[in-house]
Amino acid sequence: MNDLFSIPCVMMRGGTSKGAFFLASDLPEDPQERDQILLSVMGSGHPLQIDGIGGGNPVTSKVAIVGPSSVPGADVDYLFAQVRPDRGVVDTSPNCGNMLAAVGPFAAEAGLVRVRQGTTVIRIHNVNTRKIIEAEIPTPNGQVSYLGEAAIDGVPGRAAPIALTFMDAAGARTGKLLPTGHPSEVIDGIEVTCIDCAMPMMLLEAQALGLTGHETPAGLNADATLIARLDALRVEAGRRMGLGDVSGQVIPKPVLIAPPAKGGDLAVRYFMPQDCHPALATTGAVGIATACVTEGTVASRLIGMRDLPAVLALEHPSGQIDVRLRLRDGKLLAGILRTARRLFEGRVLARPLNEVGRAA
Incomplete structure (x- = not known):
C-alpha cells in the first residue's frame, strides 16, 4: 500500500x-x-x-x-x-x-x-x-x-x-431572500419563485409541467424530457439570481410543489438538481417553508399565507418533515428535528x- x-x-x-x-x-x-x-x-x-x-x-x-x-x-x-x-x-x-x-x-x-x-x-x-x-x-x-x-x-x-435552528438563513448565497427582486416571475412560460434561504432554489407548481407533484422519484428521474426542461429553467433562474452560469453547479435546486395528499401543508419534489431527492433536503425544507410565509410566492399563493409563528408540514416521497418558523429580534428562525x-x-x-x- x-x-x-x-x-x-x-x-x-x-x-x-x-x-x-x-x-x-x-x-x-x-x-x-x-x-x-x-x-x-x-x-x-x-x-x-x-x-x-x-x-x-x-x-x-x-x-x-x-x-x-x-x-x-x-x-x-x-x-x-x-x-x-x-x-x-x-x-x-x-x-x-x-x-x-x-x-x-x-x-x-x-x-x-x-x-x-x-x-x-x-x-x-x-x-x-x-x-x-x-x-x-x-x-x-x-x-x-x-x-x-x-x-x-x-x-x-x-x-x-438533534435539534437544528437556522439563524437568519435568508440570502445564504446571494445576500437576498428574493435575489431577483420579485416574489414570482415567468421563465419560458412557467411561473416560478427564485428564493435564497438556506439553499438557492427555484420553486414552481408541478401542474405547470403537466404533473401531479406526487410522482415517485424513480418515475420523475426516468422522464428525460422533464429533467432537461427543469435544468433549462434552473439555469436561467441561476442567471437571474446573480449566480452566473450554473450549468456546472448544483444550485439553484429545482423544486416542484403541489397540494398535499396526506394531511400536510404542501407536497414537494426536490431535485439535486438532475435527480429527484428520495426524501427532502433539510436546507430545502427551510427555504420552502420560508417561501410559504413570504407574500406573493408561488408557494404562499398555493397554500395561503401563514402567520408566524407557524409549523409547516412538507410532504416528500419518504414521508413528511416539519419546519417550525418564528421571529427573534426581527429575524426568521427555522427549526428542524434530525x-x-x-x-x-x-x-x-x-x-x-x-x-x-x-x-x-
Whole structure:
C-alpha cells in the first residue's frame, strides 16, 4: 500500500444523507489539491463510484470538512462538499442541512468543542453560506449519544434527537431572500419563485409541467424530457439570481410543489438538481417553508399565507418533515428535528495527486 496514502476519516449518516467526515487539518489547504483527494476517496468519475467509498447517488456522495471556528460567535467551521458520482466535480457552493445534523456529534467526539452534561449546544458556522446554525445534541454523562426515540421519515429505526435552528438563513448565497427582486416571475412560460434561504432554489407548481407533484422519484428521474426542461429553467433562474452560469453547479435546486395528499401543508419534489431527492433536503425544507410565509410566492399563493409563528408540514416521497418558523429580534428562525449516527471510523486510502486524474 506504499503507493497510496491514508487519511483519518469517519463515515456518518446525517438526516437522510450519508458521507465522509474529515478534520480540516487532515486535508490540504489548497482547494484544488483538496478536491482531487476527495474525488479519489469517493471514487467519482464512475456512476457507481466503484473505486471509492461514495454510494453512487447524490445523497450518499457527500463530504463534511470540520475544524475550529474562523468567525466570532461560532464553535466550529463546517465546509460541505457535494461530490458528483458520475463526474469529476466537487461543488462547495451549497450547504447540506442533513449532513449538518452529524457535524455537532463529529465535532464533539473530535474534541473540537467542550461537551456538557445532558445537552450540548454547538454553534456551527457553515463556510459555504457564511451562516450560523445551532445544533442541540444529546450528551448524557458528558458523552455523545446516538440512541433514542426520535424518528424521521426516510431513515429506518429510531435515534437520539438533534435539534437544528437556522439563524437568519435568508440570502445564504446571494445576500437576498428574493435575489431577483420579485416574489414570482415567468421563465419560458412557467411561473416560478427564485428564493435564497438556506439553499438557492427555484420553486414552481408541478401542474405547470403537466404533473401531479406526487410522482415517485424513480418515475420523475426516468422522464428525460422533464429533467432537461427543469435544468433549462434552473439555469436561467441561476442567471437571474446573480449566480452566473450554473450549468456546472448544483444550485439553484429545482423544486416542484403541489397540494398535499396526506394531511400536510404542501407536497414537494426536490431535485439535486438532475435527480429527484428520495426524501427532502433539510436546507430545502427551510427555504420552502420560508417561501410559504413570504407574500406573493408561488408557494404562499398555493397554500395561503401563514402567520408566524407557524409549523409547516412538507410532504416528500419518504414521508413528511416539519419546519417550525418564528421571529427573534426581527429575524426568521427555522427549526428542524434530525438524527445522526456514526457508522465507521478509521483511515481512507487515496491515490497520490498525480494519479487522481487516471482513476476516472
